Amino acid sequence: xxxRRKDDVLELSELDPFLAELLRQIPSSTKCDDAAxxxxxxxSEPAQPNEKEICEEWKVYVQPELRRLFQSATETVASDLQQxxxxxxxxxxxxxxxxxxxxxxxxxxxxxxxxxxxxxxxxNEGELCDHYRSPIGSRRDLxxxxxxxxxxxxxxxxxxxGGA
Amino acid sequence: MSGRLGQGxxxxxxxxxxxxxxxxxxxTKTEEAVDVPWQVVVHNDPVNLxxxxxxxFQKVFGYPREKAERHMIEVxxxxxxxxxxxxxxxxELYVQQLHGYLLLATLERVS
Numbered sequence: 272x273x274x275r276r277k278d279d280v281l282e283l284s285e286l287d288p289f290l291a292e293l294l295r296q297i298p299s300s301t302k303c304d305d306a307a308x309x310x311x312x313x314x315s316e317p318a319q320p321n322e323k324e325i326c327e328e329w330k331v332y333v334q335p336e337l338r339r340l341f342q343s344a345t346e347t348v349a350s351d352l353q354q355x356x357x358x359x360x361x362x363x364x365x366x367x368x369x370x371x372x373x374x375x376x377x378x379x380x381x382x383x384x385x386x387x388x389x390x391x392x393x394x395n396e397g398e399l400c401d402h403y404r405s406p407i408g409s410r411r412d413l414x415x416x417x418x419x420x421x422x423x424x425x426x427x428x429x430x431x432x433g434g435a
Numbered sequence: 436m437s438g439r440l441g442q443g444x445x446x447x448x449x450x451x452x453x454x455x456x457x458x459x460x461x462x463t464k465t466e467e468a469v470d471v472p473w474q475v476v477v478h479n480d481p482v483n484l485x486x487x488x489x490x491x492f493q494k495v496f497g498y499p500r501e502k503a504e505r506h507m508i509e510v511x512x513x514x515x516x517x518x519x520x521x522x523x524x525x526x527e528l529y530v531q532q533l534h535g536y537l538l539l540a541t542l543e544r545v546s
Contacts, residue, residue, distance in 0.1 A: 313537065314534075315534065315539050315540075316541065317527070317530050317531075317534070317540075317541060317542055318541050318542045318543065319541065319543065322542070325527075325542060333531050333534070336531075337531075337534055337535060340535055378487065379535075379536070379537070382483065382487065382536070382537045383537065385482050386482050386483075386537060389481075389482045394481075394482075395481070396481040399481050399482065418482070422484055425484055425486075425487055426484065426486060429484075429486050429487060429490055430486075
């Protein structure tokens with residue numbers, strides 16, 4: 272896999288089918304489903320529990336806006352990922368081109384996905400720093416690899432768009 | 436006594452009204468709570484990348500990179516950092532923006 276910026280496009284080339292599939296899973300990975308802990312992490316409290324009024328107003332007025340923001344970012348990413356669905360040869364390496372104007376949406380959706388996966392799997396700090404664990408040991412190892420791969424992609428986007 | 440609430444009314448009158456009318460007293464308390472200084476606190480989260488957190492502090496608060504990095508390191512090492520303090524309305528806006536970037540941020544009264 273190769274990363275580079277070409278003018279206003281961030282290009283990920285030589286994507287093998289495994290990494291392409293992980294990328295396709297970004298939108299679905301942002302969904303909390305029935306995991307209350309993941310929902311609580313994505314929509315965290317704005318104040319300590321004793322500030323009941325602030326917390327209640329937040330749920331009514333702010334959370335719907337945040338939900339729309341996160342949904343919009345995920346939709347942009349899902350739209351860009353359509354490029355990975357048109358390959359005539361299903362096992363061939365492919366290329367993904369991300370317009371730099373979509374960079375913030377990608378950072379947001381990748382962060383949603385990382386937080387949801389990490390919360391659902393209850394990864395600790397030590398595991399999150401283990402970048403060398405094989406993804407083929409178990410479903411949990413694959414999820415950890417996914418979190419780290421998405422983080423790697425975030426680093427690339429930040430570096431190439433001047434955010435890091 | 437809140438300046439806004441007391442516009443054109445002698446303080447004695449407001450006090451007497453508050454004694455007679457608990458709703459007015461409650462309103463006064465609420466306005467005072469809004470005027471108390473508040474602080475925006477960001478809490479540690481092992482998932483968010485350090486570079487990402489630094490970028491968010493730069494974007495939301497307009498801090499130069501060095502200052503943003505100092506706060507990021509404080510969050511990482513001490514578990515929390517006070518990013519800003521001032522009026523509640525603006526503090527709420529900052530917390531909302533930080534939540535938009537999925538950072539763990541809270542609004543706290545300055546003690």
